[in-house]
Amino acid sequence: MAKNKQYVEKITAMEDDFAQWYTDVVKQAELVDYGNVRGTMIIKPYGFAIWENIRDELDKKFKETGHSNVYFPLFIPESMLQKEKDHIEGFAPEVAWVTHGGEEELTERICVRPTSEVLFGEYYSKNIHSYRDLPKLYNQWSNVVRWEKTTRPFLRSLEFLWQEGHTSHATREDAEAETKQMFEIYADICENYLAFPVLRGKKTESEKFAGADYTLTIESLMHDGKALQSGTSHYLGTGFAEAFDINFLDENGEQKPVHQTSWGMSTRIMGALIMVHGDNRGLVIPPRIAPTQAMIVPVAQHKEGVLDKAYDLRDRLQNLVRVDIDGSDKKPGWKFNEYEMKGIPVRIEMGPKDIEKDQVVLVRRDTGDKEFVPLAELEERLPALLEEVQRNLYDQAQEHLEETTTTAVNMDEFKQALEESPGFIKAMWCGDEACEEKIKEETSATSRCIPFEQEKVSDTCVCCGREAKEMVYWARAY
Amino acid sequence: MAKNKQYVEKITAMEDDFAQWYTDVVKQAELVDYGNVRGTMIIKPYGFAIWENIRDELDKKFKETGHSNVYFPLFIPESMLQKEKDHIEGFAPEVAWVTHGGEEELTERICVRPTSEVLFGEYYSKNIHSYRDLPKLYNQWSNVVRWEKTTRPFLRSLEFLWQEGHTSHATREDAEAETKQMFEIYADICENYLAFPVLRGKKTESEKFAGADYTLTIESLMHDGKALQSGTSHYLGTGFAEAFDINFLDENGEQKPVHQTSWGMSTRIMGALIMVHGDNRGLVIPPRIAPTQAMIVPVAQHKEGVLDKAYDLRDRLQNLVRVDIDGSDKKPGWKFNEYEMKGIPVRIEMGPKDIEKDQVVLVRRDTGDKEFVPLAELEERLPALLEEVQRNLYDQAQEHLEETTTTAVNMDEFKQALEESPGFIKAMWCGDEACEEKIKEETSATSRCIPFEQEKVSDTCVCCGREAKEMVYWARAY
């Protein structure tokens, strides 16, 4: 086990230095590498395979709900970006500007899209005329650029991958229903695929998307007690419609502006995946999105028949689960560590003794539990075990969320909670942005969401003591 | 039929003005719209759905041949782009430069990737150390930017979507085999999915990729007799390996540079699809990549039971083929034209008389042929008919290619061939770039490829009359 230990020591213990643990895992599990331009990232094969699985599940759900994929340009002329006032104020400080094409200086600067509301706005204004043209339900998978000052792989990078949905509707009701529907799809992906619970709610005015009427958000909890915004869905109202003249004739021949939504989930969610489930041995990937759900590791593979049997097993299982085999000449101990590091949900060991007994050993990544399973029962047991791992990961994350969620009725309690049990804090708020600002300054915690499920934990604002309007979830956040 | 006629008149006849026909089809079939920055395009739902099908087939083949998807950054520092001399010379005139991030001017200009050889080169130099690290078989799906002066949707656009494969190998043989393998995958996609033949060969030195040892290309023929380069696969040799220090220790402990390949297929292929199969009624999409393979159009749908039966038919067929239905209150004639315009391979008509007779009418997009099919036989007939359409489209394209391919032994014949039978010209070449240049100047035809299957059509160079080295396919090209 000495070798074993040494290997795991490549990862800093999360209790010692969580940020370093994160960086170590990202690097050791071969998810990303750093790009040459500061703050950019190279998503390596394993990282990209996980992202592809998340993307494919999302894409399926978007199509099932009637959305079409499209692709809009990377470039936005400066004058167009400026059409919606709140939007440009929100994004101008963090866009990259193209000023030269080939040898020529451009007459107008062009920005690399930080998001594409204005492009879709311009398009919709040309393509929507009548209520018959509505709704328009578009989504695009793309890269976007935000010139962030401090960056970390997945969590905050100069360029990231995402999908951005942009829809136009005839009525406020329709657009709000869409906003909610897409938000629930994000929550579903987190809960049922990525295996962690989310808090559902609305962003405060100061935290909402630049240009939106309101923003719905799902917030999840990392191992270190910090929150991570995991997906947002915006009801844009008629702001962009007015800025871009997106009007239609309704059934009575009346001219009206469309109601719009936009919604996005990005490679940021990979950060959540790592920080919710990972441990000191590395990644832990929930089976439903794991590129490899089960890894076969032959034991004593130099013995006659072992490798053949192991490959036979792979062939036998490969239409059942996403299975792989490591038949390389590396030591089993090295392989055990490697695939634990990569978070592969189940390891299947098979050695001469197992072959003799017509059995394999299944080892769970989440608990380390081993079980001997007769070969004849494997087709039944393996998928069931994967589901158990999936469920257990969710339950653990749920438990952590519950354990660390506290209540505060005044600032002393608030600060104490942050120290003693980092996580979400439920506290009442008067609705004044000054209080939100003050809490942020004094504690670095921000308002995460105004949950749909309200509780009255006290009568007065946790900050100013005036009458409270609503309960807010607060946390330090990524 | 008056309405019918009027509708089709939205499309200029290809005999009258081929370029305008192309633009009309692209617009009327709702494939793309123009972006706001000159030369950029918005790929609309129908255009993107076709591209998605091509992408998915390619992606499947890449994975089957052991490639992993990755994602590298959009941005390349200027100094890095300059490392490989031929490469920078080829691309510098057509890159977009980012000079500002947010409010700040950058200390070094950053280019928006026109292709990513240098990024992969830098990465491989850090990640390849031993023969055990080889081969590295990476692919990425991404957007790239080339600051082109004249642009046309799909064919030449400032930004386009593509995949770019980048691989590193221990030996020249391995890398050349990869170059050939990926090239054959492109040919397979064209021949067996997009339903058109391609000429296979090598590019001349002056037409090869900037930085490659050689470039393999597949060339296809458009309706107007022009060629379109449809996919290229480059053997890069050790040029980038030397520029980026990508070395490995071989099995004998010797330090060696890797041998590399790169290969790409882009949204340009959409242009080929349009210009090979389209006609004066619009697009014609080969069944294997058509987003909708069969469109049900109810006839006299106000009559009792018709719409219900038509929807039942849709439900019944939807696990068999990609089927859709237009149950809107538009006239059948409008619908016929619309789906012909969109190139949907088969239309299924169903009216009261058909219901009475337990039959439907199948109408082929490629030939316009109608047939009455008993409902009980539809599950068998429809997929067979789709295959017939697929095959016929290929055969037609093959016939066009053969009919227009001519032979020239001197420049008079060459020019005459271009006038009388625009298409590929087989002619001998001495190997001198001066002759290639002269032919281009005098005829606007370029060398398309030096085919693997050589024929000796004469002894002397078509241009200079000196001894010929090889036979070349020439054509005017997109």
Ligand SMILES: [Zn+2]
């Ligand atoms: Zn207050």
Ligand SMILES: [Zn+2]
């Ligand atoms: Zn010559």
